[in-house]
Amino acid sequence: MAENRDQSREVKIAFESLKILINKWYDGSIEETIDDWKWIFSYSKKYIWAIVYSTVMGLVSTTLGVVSSLMSKYLLDVITGYQTDKLWLLVTVAVTSTVFNLTIGNWLNRFNLKLSINIGNDIQADIFDKIIDADWYAMSKYPNGDLLNRFSNDVSTISSNAIGWFPSIIILVYNFVVTFFVIMRYDKMMAVLAFVGAPVGFAMSAILMKYRRRYAKRAKEMSSQVMSFQVETFYNFDTIKSFGIAPHYSEKLREWQKTMKDFQLQYNMFSIKTGIVSSIFGFILQGGVFGYCLYRLWTREITYGTMTLFMQQRNKLAGAFSSLVGIIPAFLNTSISAHRIRELVDLPREAHVARSSELDAYIEDGFTVEMRGMSFGYVRGKRVIKDSQMIARPGEIVALIGPSGEGKTTLIRLILGLVQPKGGDAVIRASSGLELPLNADTRHLFSYVPQGNTILSGTIAENMRMVKDDATDEEIIEALKIACAWDFVSKMPETINYKIGERGRGLSEGQAQRIAIARAVLRDAPVLLLDEATSALDVTTERQVLRNIIRQRPNKTCIVTTHRPSVLNMCQRVYRVMDKQITELSEEESSRMAMDF
Numbered sequence: 001m002a003e004n005r006d007q008s009r010e011v012k013i014a015f016e017s018l019k020i021l022i023n024k025w026y027d028g029s030i031e032e033t034i035d036d037w038k039w040i041f042s043y044s045k046k047y048i049w050a051i052v053y054s055t056v057m058g059l060v061s062t063t064l065g066v067v068s069s070l071m072s073k074y075l076l077d078v079i080t081g082y083q084t085d086k087l088w089l090l091v092t093v094a095v096t097s098t099v100f101n102l103t104i105g106n107w108l109n110r111f112n113l114k115l116s117i118n119i120g121n122d123i124q125a126d127i128f129d130k131i132i133d134a135d136w137y138a139m140s141k142y143p144n145g146d147l148l149n150r151f152s153n154d155v156s157t158i159s160s161n162a163i164g165w166f167p168s169i170i171i172l173v174y175n176f177v178v179t180f181f182v183i184m185r186y187d188k189m190m191a192v193l194a195f196v197g198a199p200v201g202f203a204m205s206a207i208l209m210k211y212r213r214r215y216a217k218r219a220k221e222m223s224s225q226v227m228s229f230q231v232e233t234f235y236n237f238d239t240i241k242s243f244g245i246a247p248h249y250s251e252k253l254r255e256w257q258k259t260m261k262d263f264q265l266q267y268n269m270f271s272i273k274t275g276i277v278s279s280i281f282g283f284i285l286q287g288g289v290f291g292y293c294l295y296r297l298w299t300r301e302i303t304y305g306t307m308t309l310f311m312q313q314r315n316k317l318a319g320a321f322s323s324l325v326g327i328i329p330a331f332l333n334t335s336i337s338a339h340r341i342r343e344l345v346d347l348p349r350e351a352h353v354a355r356s357s358e359l360d361a362y363i364e365d366g367f368t369v370e371m372r373g374m375s376f377g378y379v380r381g382k383r384v385i386k387d388s389q390m391i392a393r394p395g396e397i398v399a400l401i402g403p404s405g406e407g408k409t410t411l412i413r414l415i416l417g418l419v420q421p422k423g424g425d426a427v428i429r430a431s432s433g434l435e436l437p438l439n440a441d442t443r444h445l446f447s448y449v450p451q452g453n454t455i456l457s458g459t460i461a462e463n464m465r466m467v468k469d470d471a472t473d474e475e476i477i478e479a480l481k482i483a484c485a486w487d488f489v490s491k492m493p494e495t496i497n498y499k500i501g502e503r504g505r506g507l508s509e510g511q512a513q514r515i516a517i518a519r520a521v522l523r524d525a526p527v528l529l530l531d532e533a534t535s536a537l538d539v540t541t542e543r544q545v546l547r548n549i550i551r552q553r554p555n556k557t558c559i560v561t562t563h564r565p566s567v568l569n570m571c572q573r574v575y576r577v578m579d580k581q582i583t584e585l586s587e588e589e590s591s592r593m594a595m596d597f
Helices: 002-027 030-079 084-132 144-162 165-186 188-235 237-242 246-298 304-345 354-365 408-415 440-445 460-464 473-482 509-523 539-552 565-570 587-596
Strands: 368-376 385-392 397-401 423-429 435-437 446-449 527-531 557-561 573-578 581-584
Touching (some): 030 084, 030 304, 084 304, 188 246, 368 408, 368 557, 385 408, 385 423, 397 565, 408 527, 440 446, 460 509, 473 509, 473 539, 539 557, 539 565
Antiparallel strands (some): 368 385, 423 435, 573 581
């Protein structure tokens, strides 16, 4: 009965998938599915001979399975008094075919797994490279959870079906045809009964499908809602505890549990009812076939071995039909996953300039970062910055100030080449006069400390070596000293090998900022960008960190975005970012702002 229910569910899914494919055919979107599969085959084509080998071995395995079933039939006939002179020959053939079939089946399973892993790794590595190189703004439209789901689950779906889809069709069709003709060889009516049973079961399942689909859709929606509640609760754990509202969230959890329990029981009752209907139908069909076999056995028109063979092959025929039908949803789901991955693959690439590597020869001299008549907007026709100028030279600290949301972080993104100007120039210039647009290939010349907590779980040393994996302990300690972080790290158990929790748990905000700055110092790039990176530091520490950084490399260009004017009198230039303009403040204005603070 359980087997009948499983087959019923499979054909229900297949029926719905077939309807989708038919609708795609009529509305013309079937071409998208074909294009998705062409894309999949572009990865699997280099494994073509392995796929052919897998198909041939699958056909051999299927043939041996049929031979093994035939030998079982003849052995039963021998035991019941027929063909006793062939006993040892039959035993030998049956054992040999079974052993070979078992060996080939297990070998083929492992072989196909290796192929699936190889193709999955190829796709995942290629997709990862393309995601990393995708345009920042285009990629930012996809939530992190969605990207992770596509990168893991969708790629897994593709890899598991990319090499198995074509061989499966060939093997299943062969299995279906061979099994049908084996049954027909002994009794044509048996073959008809076996063949008709599967499509009738398919039609029966279609009647119940729309009701099950409704419940399944609701189940997914409720599961997503509960998951969202749990994720938000644990992500905002500190806030919930700080406000003293933990009991409220405990009560909400129990409400969700009751809602899910009621729905699950309702869905379970529906499943029981539909399972009973499917099982009764399967029992009637199975009973009819069994009754016909008993009648033929009673009239001595067939042997017991033939009856057993028929019952076995009838189940194999039904299984082959279900597997063939099951290919339809697999085909559709794989194309959907491929389409989701292709959306990422087709994202515009980052800007690259071939000559960027020529700048490396001038790293010791430092670089000038300059904006000339630069305009930028994320949305067409809506400028965040327009017709603005800015310059930062080696050995200088340049400050960007202004209200939140006016474009300071956008300016940092332009400097890093994450986005490109819509007008004017954003360039980096070497001491030789070589000048190139800021782009993805100039990014290695920058150290960057963004807003917020950027510390990952792991030791302090592991966090530091993110930017320089061969850094010695001495180099790490020196960078921590420059960032004024060694004074507290040296007091921690195991110092730089002290383990930090997720999101820097175990550190204060100021400590996390100083380690992030130390990481940028360790990278020791000629241009340093600090985006509100000293906001959690006291004024004395903030000023000391900046002095240390400039002292470390006199030709370093340092650009700081800040809301605090406490370091303005240390800066060679101060730019206000406001009202879509970058405006340089006079020395008098900068000094007055610093004194007011």
